Amino acid sequence: MGEPLRGGRSGAGLRGVPEDQVDVAWAPGAYDLPVVAQTLARSGRYDALVCLGCVIRGETTHDRYVALGATTGLMQVSLEAALPVTFGVLTTQTLEQAEARSGGAHGNKGEDAALAAVELANLLRQIRAPQRS
Numbered sequence: 061m062g063e064p065l066r067g068g069r070s071g072a073g074l075r076g077v078p079e080d081q082v083d084v085a086w087a088p089g090a091y092d093l094p095v096v097a098q099t100l101a102r103s104g105r106y107d108a109l110v111c112l113g114c115v116i117r118g119e120t121t122h123d124r125y126v127a128l129g130a131t132t133g134l135m136q137v138s139l140e141a142a143l144p145v146t147f148g149v150l151t152t153q154t155l156e157q158a159e160a161r162s163g164g165a166h167g168n169k170g171e172d173a174a175l176a177a178v179e180l181a182n183l184l185r186q187i188r189a190p191q192r193s
Contacts, residue, residue: 064150090126090127090130097109107144108178112170114162144177146174
């Protein structure tokens with residue numbers, strides 16, 4: 061289970077989300093995250109989605125296209141579904157940088173994304189609540 065996923069579960073738990081209310085769906089790669097997120101969002105079963113992944117720069121510019129596809133695709137899902145879809149996808153130059161952001165010296169992107177998802181879901185719930193007279 062990698063450190064970002066552990067961090068995501070931890071972050072959700074810190075905000076009071078019970079472990080049995082956290083589902084995990086694996087995408088084959090970061091570029092595939094939007095279609096998985098879209099399917100989950102359309103199911104109507106979720107208050108928020110936390111999307112985790114990692115794109116590490118290689119010898120070509122391929123990483124830019126993968127990261128851009130994941131970024132714009134997840135934003136589109138979030139806006140179309142009016143659902144928090146947080147972006148916990150690391151985009152790093154090296155594996156060492158990814159590890160540092162996955163529970164190392166630079167925190168845990170999974171935990172950050174989960175905390176943001178719960179906070180945003182709560183905010184949207186407040187905004188959508190009927191106004192009391």
